[in-house]
Amino acid sequence: MPIRAWVIAFGGLVACGGAPAAPPAAPKQPDVDEHKAEKDAKGLLTEIYQSVGHGDTDGLMSLLAEPLIVFGPRRNDALGTRADALVALREKIDPKSKQRPQLQSTELTVVASPGGHSAWAVDVMSIGGQPHVVTAVLSNNDDLWNVSAAALAQTPSMKQVRSELKQDAVVPPGMAGVVKQDPGAKAAADRLSRGLGDQKLWGEDLGAHTDAIVIGPAQGDVTRGKKDIKKLWTHRVKAHVREAVVGDITSATTADGQIAWASASVVRFEDDEEAVPLRVFAVFEKAKAEWSMIVLHESVALDEAGIGASFKKVAAPAIVGEPPPVVDKKPDESKKVTDTKKKKKKKKKAKSSDDE
Numbered sequence: 001m002p003i004r005a006w007v008i009a010f011g012g013l014v015a016c017g018g019a020p021a022a023p024p025a026a027p028k029q030p031d032v033d034e035h036k037a038e039k040d041a042k043g044l045l046t047e048i049y050q051s052v053g054h055g056d057t058d059g060l061m062s063l064l065a066e067p068l069i070v071f072g073p074r075r076n077d078a079l080g081t082r083a084d085a086l087v088a089l090r091e092k093i094d095p096k097s098k099q100r101p102q103l104q105s106t107e108l109t110v111v112a113s114p115g116g117h118s119a120w121a122v123d124v125m126s127i128g129g130q131p132h133v134v135t136a137v138l139s140n141n142d143d144l145w146n147v148s149a150a151a152l153a154q155t156p157s158m159k160q161v162r163s164e165l166k167q168d169a170v171v172p173p174g175m176a177g178v179v180k181q182d183p184g185a186k187a188a189a190d191r192l193s194r195g196l197g198d199q200k201l202w203g204e205d206l207g208a209h210t211d212a213i214v215i216g217p218a219q220g221d222v223t224r225g226k227k228d229i230k231k232l233w234t235h236r237v238k239a240h241v242r243e244a245v246v247g248d249i250t251s252a253t254t255a256d257g258q259i260a261w262a263s264a265s266v267v268r269f270e271d272d273e274e275a276v277p278l279r280v281f282a283v284f285e286k287a288k289a290e291w292s293m294i295v296l297h298e299s300v301a302l303d304e305a306g307i308g309a310s311f312k313k314v315a316a317p318a319i320v321g322e323p324p325p326v327v328d329k330k331p332d333e334s335k336k337v338t339d340t341k342k343k344k345k346k347k348k349k350a351k352s353s354d355d356e
Helices: 005-009 034-053 082-092 158-166 183-197 199-206 226-238 309-313 333-355
Strands: 064-071 103-112 118-127 130-141 144-154 213-215 222-224 242-253 259-270 273-287 290-299
Touching: 034 103, 034 118, 034 130, 034 144, 064 082, 118 259, 118 290, 130 273, 130 290, 144 273, 144 290, 158 273, 183 199, 183 242, 183 259, 183 273, 183 290, 199 226, 199 290, 222 226, 273 309
Parallel strands: 064 144, 213 290
Antiparallel strands: 103 118, 118 130, 130 144, 213 222, 242 259, 259 273, 273 290
């Protein structure tokens, strides 16, 4: 199943009087074994890859949710509907052409939520020989799985990222964003927002999950497991990593309400490093009725020189725990007294000279 990333990437009124009654709420679906859910979610991806492999993009309609939100891999790839995603996909895959981008998956992880009606997936793959990473959110309704959100990005070497930064050619994938804020995901979006300036919050969440994954913008920058993530976060906090959001935060939940995601274009600041414009895409799971981050995906897009110059104007957030410098506008009284004494002494000296 070599065709993997392009598809995932393209991705009340209360009745009263004579008014018609509101439709009844959908009955709660019975729980599904999580192992079965993960297997079926992978089966959805396999079916999608096979359809794309045959150039059958029309066959994807029932496999992709509506709305489908996709960010990346390019600067302009911010897609908010299934139709837009399919149009973008058709531009890349011509069913009549025998030459299509060669895709190969190397690390696919699928984790189902409690109850088995939603899942998230992370895949590391090669597209046309170039390394990429995709993070996707999936929902299950009556044993029918579909993809509802995804973030896809190329992962160049950090050396190349630094080189492109000098040319102002680094921007967030899907830079324009998508206007959507699900009320059910508000708490997750708020936690994403708070963690931008206080990275310890994200570290606490990620360090609490055995399945947690942190994906960075560069090739091979994938961290898994509590121990390695804790080590990574110690470095991030010590280096004063913090991020300033640019634009709006997009957020949504899965149909079962067990998984939420939130995403935004940001500028990341770090000691002794040049500021980097990137996209943050985070997945959250319910933990004791609160949202807890389990996946953090930070990604970049490489574009033409100068396109990212405006991000240099974004101010770095204050470092948490270090108060900003205080500017004392009041005159220093002790200095004023000293200056007055010096002036009197000079006048007295000058008068003595005149008398002589």
